[in-house]
Amino acid sequence: MGNAALRDIAVIEEIPFDDVEGVVAVDAHNWLYRYLTTTVKWTSSEKYTTADGTEVANLIGIVQGLPKFFENDIVPVMVFDGGPSELKADEIESRREQRRTYEEQLEVAREEGDELAIAQLESRTQRLTPEIQETSRELLRLLDVPVVEAPAEGEAQAAHMVRRGDADYVGSEDYDALLFGAPLTLRQLTSKGDPELMDLEATLAHHDLTLEQLIDAAILIGTDFNEGVSGIGPKTAISAITEHGDLWSVLEARGDHVEYGDRVRALFREPNVSDDYAFDPDLDPDLEAARAYVVDEWSVDADEVARGFERIEESATQTGLDRWT
DNA sequence: CTCAACGA
């Protein structure tokens, strides 16, 4: 089934927010989705539904979620999942184009019965509607929060940015950040209390595995992209990889089989990422424009975002935060 | 995510 099993393998520790500083490359899809579901759950829908029925609960979520970063002197960089094509995602026109080719590629994948391609495409795009993606980007732009467009999985791109030293942590609730090679991942950035730090080096050292072996173990257990072997959980996977060395040796020894093993392996080992990004960590939010965008343009209930904007303003004017202007 | 049942 997948993901939670990696928790038992990963070396994770609670870390006080005071010990976290720098830039967090946030898996935007993941982050938005978490706030979206909690907003929808706790807020009556008329507070974020426009006259024509468009739901923009994401705007409330963003306003309530960003202060967590700012108040702890952390710069978030929102990394969005890419579409399936190579088109530039900067302009709305090209995004419309992307959406079209996405549907086409999904169609092709369905016809061919390519489960992996379907899973990959759906994991990136399905949950967040185009309106949510676009209004989120616009609000982030007004608040001067950097946005990076990933060529494919946002999580892979975020991991890549940390490896290159352009960010200090990946921010995501998903454990696959580990498989994409993220050295340090922060979890629980959306909930109350201190975050958790997931450490790749420590995880590999703890089990005496290479990253390639960890990926193979995950494939045996099952990932977002493959089923895994029934009867194999975290313990069995680690000991089997330790004993036999790699995925294929384990499968041969057990007489088992996984679908798309080589492709899932490649997906994690050589993820589709880009060096073509840039962002300015000195933030200069336009709070009035942001408020107007949320409350006036999208007619979100002002009370729902008042406190969030207040907190953003307070942390922005706090003394000692020289990155703020 | 927690918990109970099940199979090795």
Next chain:
DNA sequence: TCGTTGAGG
């Protein structure tokens, strides 16, 4: 007894 699975909240 341990590890995995599957249901339920």
